[in-house]
Amino acid sequence: MSLCEEYFPTKAYVNAEKKLGLLLSKERDRLDSVALGLGRKYAIGPDNLVEQIPSIVGFVEEYHKAYSLYLDAVLPQHKRGIQCGPSCGNCCHHYPMSVEPFELIYLYKLLRTRDDFMSVMEACQIRATLFESLLGKRLLSAGSEDEAEDAALHDYFSRWRPCPFSSSKGDCGIYPLRPVSCRMYFSETSPKFCVPEYLQTEQNESFVVYMPDHIEEALYGISEHYEGLSLPESFFGGLLSMNLYEGVLQ
Numbered sequence: 001m002s003l004c005e006e007y008f009p010t011k012a013y014v015n016a017e018k019k020l021g022l023l024l025s026k027e028r029d030r031l032d033s034v035a036l037g038l039g040r041k042y043a044i045g046p047d048n049l050v051e052q053i054p055s056i057v058g059f060v061e062e063y064h065k066a067y068s069l070y071l072d073a074v075l076p077q078h079k080r081g082i083q084c085g086p087s088c089g090n091c092c093h094h095y096p097m098s099v100e101p102f103e104l105i106y107l108y109k110l111l112r113t114r115d116d117f118m119s120v121m122e123a124c125q126i127r128a129t130l131f132e133s134l135l136g137k138r139l140l141s142a143g144s145e146d147e148a149e150d151a152a153l154h155d156y157f158s159r160w161r162p163c164p165f166s167s168s169k170g171d172c173g174i175y176p177l178r179p180v181s182c183r184m185y186f187s188e189t190s191p192k193f194c195v196p197e198y199l200q201t202e203q204n205e206s207f208v209v210y211m212p213d214h215i216e217e218a219l220y221g222i223s224e225h226y227e228g229l230s231l232p233e234s235f236f237g238g239l240l241s242m243n244l245y246e247g248v249l250q
């Protein structure tokens with residue numbers, strides 16, 4: 001897998017980058033102001049989660065729209081073409097990480113009203129337990145925590161467990177709601193190479209569309225404001241942790 005390259009500053013790119021940057025800066029400033037009003041370092045905690053949810057939902061919807069515009073501007077710059085399409089869920093066997101706390105809140109709020117909520121939570125629990133066990137084994141021998149995590153993520157992918165939201169055909173069952181960690185992953189090569197055997201080979205040209213550094217910094221600033229909730233950044237572990245706040249969400 002390769003990381004994103006530098007993109008040409010086309011008009012579409014400049015507009016999309018500006019929109020995304022402004023949106024994230026505005027939300028970071030809003031949360032700075034909430035924290036200031038509360039006289040603490042972070043804005044969102046169990047005490048004010050419910051009252052903040054409408055603002056969080058509104059922000060996440062705008063963030064996902066703005067990131068889509070950004071993708072529209074950068075993906076055409078990949079001259080080999082993007083091979084991703086419907087029913088193409090090999091990559092949905094990874095253990096998604098780096099999911100932002102506000103995206104977990106947004107998704108959890110919608111999931112908890114669904115009939116299959118309990119079975120989704122059970123499926124998340126099974127996957128989170130498997131990953132923690134793989135990580136525990138790797139921590140015994142790895143040189144660092146990062147090395148252990150990378151190895152455990154690879155081990156997890158090799159176990160070939162589909163995401164609880166992936167259908168048997170490989171479609172995402174929560175496509176409009178999925179986090180940016182899912183939205184940012186693409187491949188320039190055939191889906192048949194998006195499998196564990198080819199993950200770290202030249203045949204696999206998958207890549208991640210990161211945002212420019214100043215936007216990533218604003219994103220980091222926003223996420224720091226959720227430290228009062230102590231949500232892990234893993235997708236399945238994060239959704240499970242949201243269960244702790246069922247009491248305040250009633």
Ligand code: SF4
Nearest residue numbers: 084088090091191194
């Ligand atoms: S990354 Fe690979 S498996 Fe995932 S949608 Fe793209 S081509 Fe399909």
Ligand code: SF4
Nearest residue numbers: 092163165166172182
């Ligand atoms: S949420 Fe959707 S896109 Fe993300 S891993 Fe699950 S099925 Fe795939």
